[in-house]
Amino acid sequence: xxxxxxxxxxxxxxxxxxxxxxxxxxxxxxxxxxxxxxxxxxxxxxxxxxxxxxxxxxxxxxxxxxxxxxxxxxxxxxxxxxxxxxxxxxxxxxxxxxxxxxxxxxxxxxxxxxxxxxxxxxxxxxxxxxxxxxxxxxxxxxxxxxxxxxxxxxxxxxxxxxxxxxxxxxxxxxxxxxxxxxxxxxxxxxxxxxxxxxxxxxxxxxxxxxxxxxxxxxxxxxxxxxxxxxxxxxxxxxxxxxxxxxxxxxxxxxxxxxxxxxxxxxxxxxxxxxxxxxxxxxxxxxxxxxxxxxxxxxxxxxxxxxxxxxxxxxxxxxxxxxxxxxxxxxxxxxxxxxxxxxxxxxxxxxxxxxxxxxxxxxxxxxxxxxxxxxxxxxxxxxxxxxxxxxxxxxxxxxxxxxxxxxxxxxxxxxxxx
Numbered sequence: 001x002x003x004x005x006x007x008x009x010x011x012x013x014x015x016x017x018x019x020x021x022x023x024x025x026x027x028x029x030x031x032x033x034x035x036x037x038x039x040x041x042x043x044x045x046x047x048x049x050x051x052x053x054x055x056x057x058x059x060x061x062x063x064x065x066x067x068x069x070x071x072x073x074x075x076x077x078x079x080x081x082x083x084x085x086x087x088x089x090x091x092x093x094x095x096x097x098x099x100x101x102x103x104x105x106x107x108x109x110x111x112x113x114x115x116x117x118x119x120x121x122x123x124x125x126x127x128x129x130x131x132x133x134x135x136x137x138x139x140x141x142x143x144x145x146x147x148x149x150x151x152x153x154x155x156x157x158x159x160x161x162x163x164x165x166x167x168x169x170x171x172x173x174x175x176x177x178x179x180x181x182x183x184x185x186x187x188x189x190x191x192x193x194x195x196x197x198x199x200x201x202x203x204x205x206x207x208x209x210x211x212x213x214x215x216x217x218x219x220x221x222x223x224x225x226x227x228x229x230x231x232x233x234x235x236x237x238x239x240x241x242x243x244x245x246x247x248x249x250x251x252x253x254x255x256x257x258x259x260x261x262x263x264x265x266x267x268x269x270x271x272x273x274x275x276x277x278x279x280x281x282x283x284x285x286x287x288x289x290x291x292x293x294x295x296x297x298x299x300x301x302x303x304x305x306x307x308x309x310x311x312x313x314x315x316x317x318x319x320x321x322x323x324x325x326x327x328x329x330x331x332x333x334x335x336x337x338x339x340x341x342x343x344x345x346x347x348x349x350x351x352x353x354x355x356x357x358x359x360x361x362x363x364x365x366x367x368x369x370x371x372x373x374x375x376x377x378x379x380x381x382x383x384x385x386x387x388x389x390x391x392x393x394x395x396x397x398x399x400x401x402x403x404x405x406x407x408x409x410x411x412x413x414x415x416x417x
Contacts (some may be wrong), residue, residue, distance in 0.1 A: 011109050012078045019107075022168055027066050029176065035061040035071045035094055039087040040080035052114035057094050084108060085116030089124070103175040105168075129397060130388065161334045169242040173227040182223040183215060185238065188264040188328040192223050197239055197263075204233035204248050220253045225256075238263060241305045262403050264307040267331040268324065270314060271300050275338040279379065283334070284313040288323055300330055313405050314350035316381050318356050318366045340377040340407040344387070346374055346417040352389025354378075380407045389417055 005205040009017075036059040039154045043051035056236045058072045088104065095102045098271060104320060114117055143262050185190035185205060194215075201211040215238070216224040228234070230251040235258060238244040242263050251257050262385060270283045287290060288309035294313075296301045305326045312334055314320040324332045342354075351371040363386060370376055371392050 005147065010078075010160065012076070014164060014195060016073050016076060016274040018161070018165050019073050020170055022172055023066050023070050023073070026176070027170070032176065033061045033063055033096075034065065034069060035059055036072055037077055037091050037094060038072075039083050040078060041076050041082065043079070043082050044079045050113065052081060052083045052086060052116075054080045055083055055087040055090055057090070061096050073235075079402070082108060082111065082113040083116070084112045084114075085118045085121045088115065088118060089121045099235055105171055105175065107287055109166075126155070138323065140386055170227050174225070177249065179227070179230045179253050179255065179257070179269040181226040181228050181251060181259065183226070183236070183238070183259045183261060184223055185240075185261050185263040192260075193217075194263045194265055195223070200237040200239070201228065202235040202237070204235050210234065235263070239305065240265060241285075244306070245365060264328045265304045266307055266328055267302045268297070268310065268312065268326060268334065269300065269331050270312065270334045270336075271337040272338045277330045279338065284315060286311045286313070293384075317378050318364060318381060337382050337409045339381050340409055341377060341412040342380045342405070342407060342415075343377040343412065344369075344375065344415045344417055345388075346391075349374065349392040350389050350417055351392050352387055352417075354380075355386045356380075357384040357386070380408050382409045387415065387417070 022086075023034070026034065035057065037055065037057045038100060039055035041054070042056065043054045045051075059069045062068075067334065075156050079193045084106070088106070091104050092102075107115070116303075132306055182192075185194035185197070187193045187213070195217045197215050199211075199213050199215055200209060201213070202208060203210055206215045211228065228251055230253045233251040234251070236246040236249060238261050240263050244263050246259060246261055249259060268285060270281070272279065272281075282296050283299070284293050285295045285297065286304070288292065288311050290311075294305070294310075295303055307326050307328055309392075310324055310326060312322045312324060314334070314336060316320070316336075316339060320336055324333050324334060349371055350369055352369040354366045354369075358364050366380070366385070367378060369389060384404070384406055385403055386404050390397070390399060401417070403415055403417070405415060408411055
């Protein structure tokens, strides 16, 4: 607990500060009594000794003892070892009434350091009929150790002071308010398997943002549990492509709320089927029959979209257009030929235009020559082309010229005008 976080404050000092704030937030709560048990604060640990009995109920349960708890928090110093199992077992005996709803919030930056197994203690308490719900907040713990806390209770990790503040607030709300929310992003089968997208919670009917959260599937494979203020209604925006919205949501107090959102998703990827080198080509993605751009993605990049039909405009010269179907959890690949390089040069500034022969046998405009330059080049898609031009200084259409040329994939075509 004496390790330092990025703001040069030790974990113990940050924990004391935020615990004191949490205690202040509880003042006036109905039907609530709190106590404070501390471990590893009395006997210094040495190279040859650690006091595994260093756990003590510093402030017993009582009404309106918030000041005593805060006063004791100020005096705590991290000295000794980490007897989690013995502290849990002793804490279970601290509660004056086993018929009440009894909650333990365990805050630690280490794992069990003594000879007892917290899982064994948790089972012993359960077998005795001791109804205790532990919440574990781990400060800077290696995530590979998380499974060791599953047998104890709900676990939250805190890698920074701000993360600890949020975790502590969440745990206190879960323990006392017991109003929880999960957002189920449902796939095509109705399972809540979609995740990893930003959610905006607005006060219903307004632009007032209340929460911004990344949707998460927790370590148990379920949508993560959220704590929202149940006193207001919400409009939810899930930032999929395209986004999903749920309007006028009511959060019921003292229960677990589920907000279902149909959000089945798959992927679109654009790629070249014969590239001999790398190309910088972007693609514009739209809903089929709608002109609004949803996204512009890079070549070989896979992006997620809601299941359905899309129009993809590949920003080559000339443009390529595809209508594709996105299916659940699969990738729709859009493949096309690599371009070839077209280069021209001239002796005098020249104006002109490049055209491509389309599939109906007509010529489509592709690009214009730069009338200020004597050279130019473009990456063009394979096909039959025509260039029409004249010297910029000559003011007569009769001196117009044209040349046909063909572009081959991965090849260079040069013209002298």
